[in-house]
Amino acid sequence: MTNTYQGSCFCGAVQFTVSGDPAGMGYCHCDSCRRWSAGPVNAFTLWQPDALRVTRGAEHIASYAKTPNSQRKWCKQCGGHVFTDHPGMGLVDVYAAVLPELDFKPGVHVHYQETRLHIHDGLPKMKDMPKEMGGSGTMLPE
Ligand SMILES: [Zn+2]
Numbered sequence: 001m002t003n004t005y006q007g008s009c010f011c012g013a014v015q016f017t018v019s020g021d022p023a024g025m026g027y028c029h030c031d032s033c034r035r036w037s038a039g040p041v042n043a044f045t046l047w048q049p050d051a052l053r054v055t056r057g058a059e060h061i062a063s064y065a066k067t068p069n070s071q072r073k074w075c076k077q078c079g080g081h082v083f084t085d086h087p088g089m090g091l092v093d094v095y096a097a098v099l100p101e102l103d104f105k106p107g108v109h110v111h112y113q114e115t116r117l118h119i120h121d122g123l124p125k126m127k128d129m130p131k132e133m134g135g136s137g138t139m140l141p142e
Pocket residue numbers: 009010011012013014075076077078079080
């Protein structure tokens with residue numbers, strides 16, 4: 001049986017599901033995520049693009065790409081952020097906060113060199129990104 005999780009934007013106009021298991025979960029500390037979310041970290045869950053299905057309100061989704069590798073999506077009605085396409089990685093980040101049914105089990109912190117909020121949870125802290133995702137693979141202390 002494949003797990004399916006329901007998600008929605010802040011107002012509920014945009015509804016979607018993700019199916020299967022995420023390719024990765026964790027926290028991003030990069031400047032772009034902090035500025036766009038107006039929060040100190042971004043809790044991400046990464047999925048194969050075909051795991052995500054918008055079931056209602058696709059017409060309300062707007063998109064902005066400051067860089068080609070992050071196409072950030074939000075609901076035009078409420079401004080709530082929903083996901084970010086990462087075409088370079090071939091994955092989509094569905095924000096952990098919009099998937100209340102998913103058991104969020106973070107495995108890694110990325111872009112920790114840019115952190116403004118040190119988190120002492122014992123998880124690995126990558127300076128930028130893991131090697132297999134095109135980063136340096138360098139680890140930093142908490
Ligand atoms: Zn909305």
